[in-house]
Amino acid sequence: MNIDYSSIKERFSFDCLLNVSAKEFTSYRIGGQIELLAYPETEDEFKSFIRYCHSEKLPINILGRATNVLISDKGVCGIVVSTDKLKKIEMSNKAFSVGAGVLWDDFVLLTVNEGLSGLEKTSGIPGSVGGAVFMNAGAFGQEVFDRIEGLKVMDLSGKVSFLKKEDIKYFYRKVEGLENLIILSAVFLLEESDKKELLKIRKDILSQREEKQPLDYPSAGSVFKRPKDDYASRLIDSCGLKGLRIGGAEVSIKHAGFIINKGNATAEDVFELMNKIKAEVKKKTQITLELEQILMGEWEK
Ligand SMILES: Cc1cc2nc3c(=O)[nH]c(=O)nc-3n(C[C@H](O)[C@H](O)[C@H](O)COP(=O)(O)OP(=O)(O)OC[C@H]3O[C@@H](n4cnc5c(N)ncnc54)[C@H](O)[C@@H]3O)c2cc1C
Structure with a gap:
């Protein structure tokens, strides 16, 4: 889909930022480009923006503060609209x-x-x-x-x-x-x-x-939901996975429920580590961990 993002930006008086790297605003400090990141400031501005996107059949994604998302290295196709300015x-x-x-x-x-x-x-x-x-x-x-x-x-x-x-x-x-x-x-x-x-x-x-939490490193909080009558962090720790590393992504030594970005982690590093943890925990405990974090953008199955 060929979208003229510059003309969308010109149409609206609120901030519409072009080609923003997800590294700049996600709590993981990871991810590819967002072609247009829009910040409507009032409900009326939201309404006219959303109606325009709807009439032009433009795909949109919604974000708050991006503290629970992993955005793909390939970025997100289409528009991302942030609710950041709705502060009333x-x-x-x-x-x-x-x-x-x-x-x-x-x-x-x-x-x-x-x-x-x-x-x-x-x-x-x-x-x-x-x-x-x-x-x-x-x-x-x-x-x-x-x-x-x-x-x-x-x-x-x-x-x-x-x-x-x-x-x-x-x-x-x-x-x-x-x-x-x-x-x-x-x-x-x-x-x-x-x-x-x-x-x-x-x-x-x-x-x-x-x-208890590794707040000195970028992360998106607990990676997995709590399984029934247990804790994901306890299971991950019991499988000896603390400190396990793929590229720049690491299972936190301080809290096994967190994956942290130790420097130059890519979304792919984090994604692979998520899958590795899931597989190891399943193999050793027969429990299937369910992802809490939201994957945005394009991912391999
Ligand atoms: C250090 C750390 C500690 C954390 N501790 C906790 C914890 O104790 N408990 C906990 O539950 N979580 C925790 N989290 C995870 C995260 O902070 C929460 O899930 C938070 O509520 C996500 O808010 P957000 O604005 O960042 O959402 P985002 O990450 O921006 O979005 C999350 C999802 O919500 C959707 N969304 C966001 N805003 C809207 C909207 N206005 N309308 C419709 N959809 C929307 C997005 O599309 C996305 O699917 C932690 C994260 C970190 C980094």
């Missing part, structure tokens, strides 16, 4: 409407500072509110959907609607039915609590993250 937060008593581009941890800090509980244990999860909702991100026994009331979404023709929580099927790190929707904002409901206690929990969780 409205608060009414214990309810919040939060734009998809707000950083998840900024929102959590806000709730904690208001003395509202329900999300404090998710402190320190990187990425955006939209990404956290899409993934049903979570940690230490709390997850995003515990506190969701509903989502404002746009479909790929630009139509906006509101989904109530009871109409959404969500699971551990998976939400059904959001694949072809853009989450614009989410409504959360929290509970009154003791601010001092919440700040203490947050501090404790942030230091546990610092202590």
Whole structure:
């Protein structure tokens, strides 16, 4: 498909960046070129951009902060649209409407500072509110959907609607039915609590993250989902895979659930290492690990 990206860029007043390397903005610091990376700043700008792409039959991909994705070395075909600029937060008593581009941890800090509980244990999860909702991100026994009331979404023709929580099927790190929707904002409901206690929990969780996770190296967090009644990191460690390396990608010695980029890792290095871990764990424990991270772009089967 021959797309004239320069003319798309000229059509819109918000930032549309041409030929951006995924190394510049993904938490893995890996990946090929994005031909056009668009940053609409308001819901109206989103609507006109998405409607234009729809009418021109241009393929689009959605990204938040790219902290849970591995983008192929070949890049991503078509347009990537980021929700980064949707930063509006409205608060009414214990309810919040939060734009998809707000950083998840900024929102959590806000709730904690208001003395509202329900999300404090998710402190320190990187990425955006939209990404956290899409993934049903979570940690230490709390997850995003515990506190969701509903989502404002746009479909790929630009139509906006509101989904109530009871109409959404969500699971551990998976939400059904959001694949072809853009989450614009989410409504959360929290509970009154003791601010001092919440700040203490947050501090404790942030230091546990610092202590246990390889935060000095680029990564995209846990590579695999937690298997039933176990931990992927425990299984990987028990198979002796800590420190295993392919090219510049390494199974973290600090936390076996993470693959880290030790310098010049390619997406192919990470992908091969993912497959190697899966195969070794299956061979030694008969357990099939399921990928948590999202592969974007073109991949070999
Ligand atoms: C050091 C580290 C620690 C981490 N710890 C945790 C943890 O404790 N728990 C946890 O759950 N995760 C963790 N993660 C993974 C990641 O941070 C979360 O999954 C996060 O919620 C992803 O948000 P994002 O904005 O970066 O999403 P992205 O990586 O940008 O996108 C992830 C997926 O969501 C989709 N998406 C993003 N925004 C939207 C939107 N507005 N509308 C529709 N689709 C959208 C994308 O298309 C993609 O499929 C960690 C990552 C790192 C690097």
